[in-house]
Amino acid sequence: MIYEYQKKFYRRWATVNLSLLIAVIAGAFLALSIGPSRTSLIDVLGVFLGERTTTPEWVSNVILRIRLPRIILAIVAGASLSVSGVVFQAVLGNPLADPYILGVSSGAVAGAALVTVFGIGKGTFGQLVIPTVSFVGSLLAMILVYIVARIGGRVRSQTLLLAGVIVNFFLGAVIMLLMSISNRELHEIVYLLMGNLGYVFSERTIWMLWIAGGLTLLGAILLLWRSRELNALSLGEESATQLGIDIQRFRLFLLFIVSLMIGAAVSLCGLIGFVGLIVPHATRMLSGPDHRTLIPAAALSGAVFLILADTLARTVAPIEIPVGVVTAIVGGPFFIYLLRTRRPGYI
Amino acid sequence: MSSIIASVLAGLCIILSTSLSGCSKDDGSGSSTSNAGISLNDALGREVLFERPAERVVSLSPAVTEILYAIGAGDKVVGVTIYDNFPPEVKGKEKVGDFSNPSMERIISLRPDVVFISPTQKTERLARAETLGLKIVAVHPVNLPEVYEAIKLIGKVVGEEQRSVLLVKKMMGEFSQLKRLVSQIPRGKRRRVYIELSQDPFWTAGKSSFVGQLVEVAGGDNIADLPLPYGTINPEVIIQKDPEVIIIAHPGIKRDEVGRRLGWARITAIQTGRVYDDIDVDMIIRYGPRLGQGARDLFKRFYPEIVNPDSENTE
Numbered sequence: 001m002i003y004e005y006q007k008k009f010y011r012r013w014a015t016v017n018l019s020l021l022i023a024v025i026a027g028a029f030l031a032l033s034i035g036p037s038r039t040s041l042i043d044v045l046g047v048f049l050g051e052r053t054t055t056p057e058w059v060s061n062v063i064l065r066i067r068l069p070r071i072i073l074a075i076v077a078g079a080s081l082s083v084s085g086v087v088f089q090a091v092l093g094n095p096l097a098d099p100y101i102l103g104v105s106s107g108a109v110a111g112a113a114l115v116t117v118f119g120i121g122k123g124t125f126g127q128l129v130i131p132t133v134s135f136v137g138s139l140l141a142m143i144l145v146y147i148v149a150r151i152g153g154r155v156r157s158q159t160l161l162l163a164g165v166i167v168n169f170f171l172g173a174v175i176m177l178l179m180s181i182s183n184r185e186l187h188e189i190v191y192l193l194m195g196n197l198g199y200v201f202s203e204r205t206i207w208m209l210w211i212a213g214g215l216t217l218l219g220a221i222l223l224l225w226r227s228r229e230l231n232a233l234s235l236g237e238e239s240a241t242q243l244g245i246d247i248q249r250f251r252l253f254l255l256f257i258v259s260l261m262i263g264a265a266v267s268l269c270g271l272i273g274f275v276g277l278i279v280p281h282a283t284r285m286l287s288g289p290d291h292r293t294l295i296p297a298a299a300l301s302g303a304v305f306l307i308l309a310d311t312l313a314r315t316v317a318p319i320e321i322p323v324g325v326v327t328a329i330v331g332g333p334f335f336i337y338l339l340r341t342r343r344p345g346y347i
Numbered sequence: 348m349s350s351i352i353a354s355v356l357a358g359l360c361i362i363l364s365t366s367l368s369g370c371s372k373d374d375g376s377g378s379s380t381s382n383a384g385i386s387l388n389d390a391l392g393r394e395v396l397f398e399r400p401a402e403r404v405v406s407l408s409p410a411v412t413e414i415l416y417a418i419g420a421g422d423k424v425v426g427v428t429i430y431d432n433f434p435p436e437v438k439g440k441e442k443v444g445d446f447s448n449p450s451m452e453r454i455i456s457l458r459p460d461v462v463f464i465s466p467t468q469k470t471e472r473l474a475r476a477e478t479l480g481l482k483i484v485a486v487h488p489v490n491l492p493e494v495y496e497a498i499k500l501i502g503k504v505v506g507e508e509q510r511s512v513l514l515v516k517k518m519m520g521e522f523s524q525l526k527r528l529v530s531q532i533p534r535g536k537r538r539r540v541y542i543e544l545s546q547d548p549f550w551t552a553g554k555s556s557f558v559g560q561l562v563e564v565a566g567g568d569n570i571a572d573l574p575l576p577y578g579t580i581n582p583e584v585i586i587q588k589d590p591e592v593i594i595i596a597h598p599g600i601k602r603d604e605v606g607r608r609l610g611w612a613r614i615t616a617i618q619t620g621r622v623y624d625d626i627d628v629d630m631i632i633r634y635g636p637r638l639g640q641g642a643r644d645l646f647k648r649f650y651p652e653i654v655n656p657d658s659e660n661t662e
Binding site: 035036037057058061062064065066067069126180187188191196198199200201202203204206314318319320 | 448545546547548549550573574575578579581582583584586587589599604607608609610613
């Protein structure tokens, strides 16, 4: 019987994740071939099959150096936000939890806004400084939340949530303050708040994309490794303790991993909302609540969702729309749909 | 999350109004001068009445300040923004804040007869200022004809109508002189130009803005085809249109770094070294008396091989 159960698990794991992987690849090719400069799928194939004689040089430049980094960024951000959403929902035992709930994101934006307003963020140096400071900002925010929530050497999920909300409000005020004293830089901060994947990489800054990707991949693997414990935790703190899990240490581990992942994403693309909230819920309908399947599946569906949302953002209007606006417009109604048709245990 | 969204929306509103894009409000020129006083329609479409020309002026727009000085009304300026830097005499004037957040108290204490604003300030604040007895005139020209009208309107308010008409004539003369030079270049040979007003995201001027029209006057073929006066442009469009000249009109990046942006290396402007970051941005984004000089500066960068328009100017 146990053998039969395991076979079923593996079959489901493979079906869900393989089909999502195929969706990511298909979505990436679609996104590579669509853009305001009108290229076709044939151009993409031409570029990849090395037949550059038939495609003009600018086409391969656009596809490989403008769209490809952007799509990779969409994959990285989509995966890290969705997986963090899954983890937060389990850690806080709250279906409304999203990656921004504990103030990590406000920390990142406050850091970036600080650098921008004081004019340090100029040139190549600035291109390195802004993401770095915002990454540090996100980690500091998380540490602050953890310290605030730590009462008598223990951190409970309710106090964690409250501490997160407070720190979020506080940092939100800091961002507002910086916005009110900024002038020319204002639209850059607003763009960060709306979230967009148009980060302009140069030859000297492209490694940041690889760091973000590496952190996301590493985080996802570490979380997958501890996914059985995550399953126990999502049953409630008591059951997890009875199963012999050191909740305090495990939670600290989870928060640390997730902060690294969110920091990596937010520092490059700002606050892209709703991905980390709806993708985990939608994925659960596909994969079930078992974190062993849910974590890779959420990473892949987050990637697909953000690739498609960004393709819309790039092409739907004559002027580019920030992707965060697209995810919110698509995500809001979708979340309501999930809420109305919810099944116990899924949302 | 909700607070973040609220702040985003607030920010968006500010951006839509602050950023150069702005609403393309007609800069209504319908005005009349009679014994009864001066009546005019400002950029917000309101009728403003003056019994006599204004003697004390607060300018919340550096462009308006430049115009006031150019038409000989510099002495009447009693308050400016912290961004005002031209002409040099303006340094000694009282600063009342920036254009979106001026100090009402300081403005009132200066007892101005008129306050020039760009309609980026929220309308409620404007209304409140009017109940305090301030006379507000909104100026917001989007294209060159509207710039001329705005200059004449400012002239009317301060009683320097003739000099404002002369200033407009002088600017038009500067432009037509450039146009003569440019007309010798066949349409097909005009250089393709990308003018960058900001990065992250890339922000440029379209053909319906005075900045875009300046590019055209200077003989540039603007690669941006925007539905609005100003807006974002996707880098892939820049690469596709392959500009021959790139003007960096913001302090965010130095010319050497532009070519290091991923995918930009093969753009003609970068291959031939025609990326310029040395233009005086104020001369092209302020709708003031220096636009002619700004256009000449652009021309010099578009066509360095053609005779210097400044030298022709001196004959």
